[in-house]
Amino acid sequence: MKKMFTIFFLLSISLGLFAQDKGSTYCYEKKIKSDGLVDLLQEKAIKHSFDVLNYKLDLNIYSCFISPYPKNFAAEEVITIKADSAINSISLNAVNSSLTIVSVSDAGASFTHVSNMLNITLNRTYNPGEVFNVKINYNHNNVSDGAIYVSGGFFFTDAEPEGARKWFPSYDRPSDKATVDITARTPVNVKLGSNGRLADSTVSNDTLYYRWISRDPVATYLVVIASKVNYNLDIVNWTNPRTSEIVPIRFYWNSGENITAMKNLIGPLTTYFSDLWTDHPFEKNGFAALNNQFVWGGMENQTLTTICPNCWSTSLIVHEYAHQWFGDMITCETWADIWLNEGFATYAEALWTGNVSGYAAYKNEIVGNATYYKNYNPGWAISNPNWAITTPDVNTLFNNAITYMKSSTVLHMLRYTLGDAVFFDFLKQYANDTTFKYNSATTLKFKNKLNAVTGQDYTWFFDEWIYMPNHPAYTNEYYIAPVGNQWVVGFVAKQNLTTTGFHKMPIEIKVTFNDNTTYTTKVMNDANNQLFQMYFDKQPTAVAFDPNNEIVIKTATLTQIAPLPVELTSFSANTKDEFVVLNWQTETETNNKGFEVERVKLNENGTYDKNNYEKVGFVQGAGNSTTNRSYSFVNFIKDYGKYAYRLKQIDLDGTYEYSSEVYVTAGIKPVSFRLAQNYPNPFNPTTVIQFELPQESKITLKVYNLLGEVVSTLINETYPAGVHTAEFDASNLTSGVYIYELSTDAVKLRQKMILQK
Secondary structure, three states, X not given: OHHHHHHOHHHHHHOOOOOOOOHHHHHHHHHHOOOOOOOHHHOOOOOOOEEEEEEEEEEEOHHHHOOOOOOOEEEEEEEEEEEOOOEEEEEEEOOOOOEEEEEEEEOEEEEEEEOOEEEEEEEEEEOOOOEEEEEEEEEEOOOOOOOEEEEOOEEEEOOOOOOHHHOOOEOOOOOOEEEEEEEEEEEOOEEEEEOOEEEEEEEEOOEEEEEEEEEEEEEHHHOOEEEEEOOEEEEEEEEOOOOOOEEEEEEEEOOOOOOHHHHHHHHHHHHHHHHHOOOOOOOOEEEEEOOOOOOOOEEOOOOOEEEOOOOOOHHHHHHHHHOOOEOOOEXXXXXXXXXXXXXXXXXXXXXHHHHHHOHHHHHHHHHHHHHHHHHHOOOOOOOOHHHHXXXXXXXXXXXXXXXXXXXXXXXXXXXXXXXXXXXXXXXXXXXXXXXXXXXXXXXXXXXHHHHHHHOOOOHHHHHHHOOOOOOOEEEEEEEEEEEOOEEEEEEEEOEOOOOOOOOOEEEEEEEEEOXXXXXXXXXXXXXXXXXEEEEEOOOXXXXXXXXXXXXXXXXXXXXXXXXXXXXXXXXXXXOOOOOOOEEEOOOOOOOOOEEEEEEEEOOOOOOOOOOOOEEEEEEEOOOOOOOOEEEOOOOOOOOOOOEEEEEEEEOOOOOEEEOOOEEEOOOOOOOOOEEOOOEOOOEOOEXXXXXXXXXXXXXXXXXXXXXXXXXXXXXXXXXXXXEEEEEEEOOOOOOEEEEEEEEOOOOEEEEEEEEOO
16 A cells, blocks of 8 residues: 555545545544533633642443443542642542542541532542542443443443543643552453553453553553453564563454564564653553544554544554654653654654665655645644643644644754754654653653753754744745856845744755856855855856755745845954954055955854964955955855954065954845844843844833833934844843844834843
8 A cells, every 4th residue: 555655645645535544644633523522621820839649540331332332331540649738629620521430438427429529538638648549430421422332242442532431530731640459340251451560361251350550550531441242362472682670561452453573573573662762661562452432543542543434554553653752751841842742753764664664665655744744734733831731622633734744844854954964863862861761751841851961952943943933935046146257146035924934944955066066165154145255266157056855845946047146245343244344554555566355254152263364355456556445256155143254455575464253134135024132142231132124213122021121221312224133231131031122113023032040
């Protein structure tokens, strides 16, 4: 099926068929079909003053396997809790329509059960650090609730995103992980799988008692039971080549299904993911095919993935199995971080494709994901911080174009930005970090881990790709022109900002020459309307942008234009002219004398290496002249505030007289107002703020504290068009977050900065 799909890929894109064979698509289609969640998905987060350590469930589901297959059953639950603050009550999620609470005991003294909340008064006040048990006797009602499914000899659960509260009282948020201990009573002809290891299965008369225990903490939405009369069960043992540990992988399947290929796949797949990230994280794993009540896809329940009947496809198994590392071992801490689950699993599909069939096949799959996203982009960001408090509807949370496809391509672009070695080393360090392993992660924590591993601040990457909707629309331009005995290629990186903000990214530019050779360079495009110039000793004939399509979610045009003249000028500290004029003095100037222009690239903090200049231009002498000369130069790089220039006079005897170095802002005017992130950030005590003006404007640049009070007014005057900087000295302020605001008649722009003393 996968090979056949590759053949008609181009046709299927236009028909909207792409990704129907994707494991991510199976997964997404299952999840958007979860029902009965309208009220639950709007529920505010509960104030959490305790930590659940263990859920011990004893479920009598014997009658659920016997016609007419009722959905009601009796249960006993013992919850082990550690107090995080002094508490005399706890609140748990428990849906009224699904659960009837009979009694509470142990540390539970009394209860109320209203508005889907079980509020339990404790027998005393428990102090921080104390551990206690609350026993709850309850019944599951004979209702169809989208969490308990019973029919024709099947009994299974399905809980994502917030369905656990429909079959056992719980603190039902993805951040709260606890070990589980589940005993279930069934007829003797039933096979039943759950989380963790099978600790015991005993028969008493006509009843079979299964006991499953997970030694590793489980998020509530990943707790599962999958069981059936006369289930088929095969077990494949995977041996860890590094530790010799044997991990049983259980396959529960329906008669008529062929699971041979997946049984053969699971060993190499486990080894691949273990080598790529970290050793297989659990003591067992498994898959269970369900019935037609589970119509779509799969669900990555911890150590027991459930899938639709006869859905033993490679892409689905790879996707769901990758979740055992990213989703189960490391769980999204809030629903605002769901892309850390689904983006990783979808990306893992492409990685496995590349492992089997080569990089070109990997890239083809990533490009396919990007195409699907662009065809069906609903126009919202991958993550909305408000989702951490208010869970969105499932069509938003599990949108295929955003949560799966775009998220996977963002990981590819992170790989491109970092380079393979750094990217895969980072994933390995992330997976092995005990802060996250068997715990949970937020996007912020993930970003901070990346920054720590790389020693760089990638806030910009997350701001534009995770928190900003849509994707860049490049409208690039280039020119080719002779310069003396050389050729210059000028490339202007432009983005249309009507549907999204500016996307800073490393970009590749490929130049083809008249001898059919090529040259490719990678530069950081960190401002709109940014010009890059390249000089060559042979004639360029063509220019290409992003020739390997690494920025896979974008639109791009490239237009050839006439060469752009650029005036090189200089400025004094007392003036802010539109151009910067480079001035020098000489007593005598003859035709046999000239002036070389040299430049050095500035560091972001404004420093530069005075011993590392490069020659970029030459001006022939013009006969006898007076002092205080000025010259204009053409074809210089238009890159505001990025270079220092100096003029070097060449005498006949080869001696030099140097002018003073000056900072240069020669170049094209900005096309829009822009307020850049201050640098450095965090800072102590000074930082530089850069801003761009497309036209002369009366501006104010102010700094506020979080109370909205002005702590400094840096600028309050008219500035010309161009790129400008202002230095902020916070010596008299305390550590914290501050807001700086640029105001003109046309715009009001704000950014955050962090003072860290």
